[in-house]
Amino acid sequence: MPTARSGTSAHRLPALLAALCDRLPDDSCAALERVLQGATGPDDARIGRFIAEQSAAGLAHQLMDITRAWRAEAPGLTGAGLALALATARSRPRTEPAQVVVSGPLSASVPARMTSGVAMEVIRSATTSLLIASFAAHGARDIVREIARAVDRGVYVDLLLEESTQAAEAFAALPSGVHVWHRVGAAGVLHAKLIAADRHTAFLGSANLTDRALSDNIELGVVLRDPRLVEDLIDHFRWLLTPENNIMRRA
Structure with a gap:
């Protein structure tokens, strides 16, 4: 020019x-x-x-x-x-704006969607991989079933769960091919809440994978559909899972 x-x-x-x-x-x-x-x-x-x-x-x-x-x-x-x-x-790739997600009462202040429906939608959108992190998990049977369906269609699933809350018990019915990870040592807990589909969509916020957090609690989250942001997020968690870094271990 x-x-x-x-x-x-x-x-x-x-x-x-x-x-x-x-x-x-x-x-x-x-x-x-x-x-x-x-x-x-x-x-x-x-x-x-x-x-x-x-x-x-x-x-x-x-x-x-x-x-x-x-x-x-x-x-x-x-x-x-x-x-x-x-x-x-x-x-150039066009990015979609971030989307607000809530649990609990809905107001007219911002356009928002409910946590439970968005979590299911993100899991369904995965074609190759799912990376899910939660501090606590209980019930959430619809989520568990959706993860099982993802496994059936060949999606590689990593679950990063806090060991002290026995969160892994909520996913005991999932196939053995699902990879469960816990934090190494006692320097801190795994407190992140994340559902990431492939490298294109990530849902993150305050809600654990529990029945109350997905529907009744007052929770707040956001869905990102900008691959540039999502890829950096995924790369960070993949780094956490790298065995030589000794941060997470397979359960």
Whole structure:
């Protein structure tokens, strides 16, 4: 991309393109790319007509912001070049926002879903691996059944459980292929609560895998569906399970 003119920010145009991709579906972005391909610059009449045809609230203004930034920051950039930049921004993985999850009474303050349903949904979404951590576990038969179904479809399951709470007893009916882990030594307890499916989705929060925590207690959690965050989280727990680190041991 040509050097920006003195006194202007070289970062506004890429940010505007990224924001446009986050707003528009792929087919609309592709339509704009086709218009840009034949445009000679930000003042090309074809771009003006495309902007004038947009009826979605604020979209024309957003597109005009892009043409102004194009004119100010990269006046020598062709339409084909901007189309390529837009296609590059469109090709990056789109992340879903974090989702609030609660147990107990539901208010109208924030959009939220119940812990029990979300926990089941995350387990069902696993195709290769499940990593589940809980300080305590009791009952939670629906969760246990869902884990068993995951094992039946070939999902590799690691359960990280606090030994002092006898949490492993809640999962005694699971197949022997499920791997149960306990903390080594007495320096602290395993207090994390996590359900992670493959490397794409992680549900973490305050709720243990108990009947009361999944439904009646006042609990709070969040679902992450950004692989960049989830992968770092999974890598941390996989490091905890590495035998040479002597942090967790197989039960």
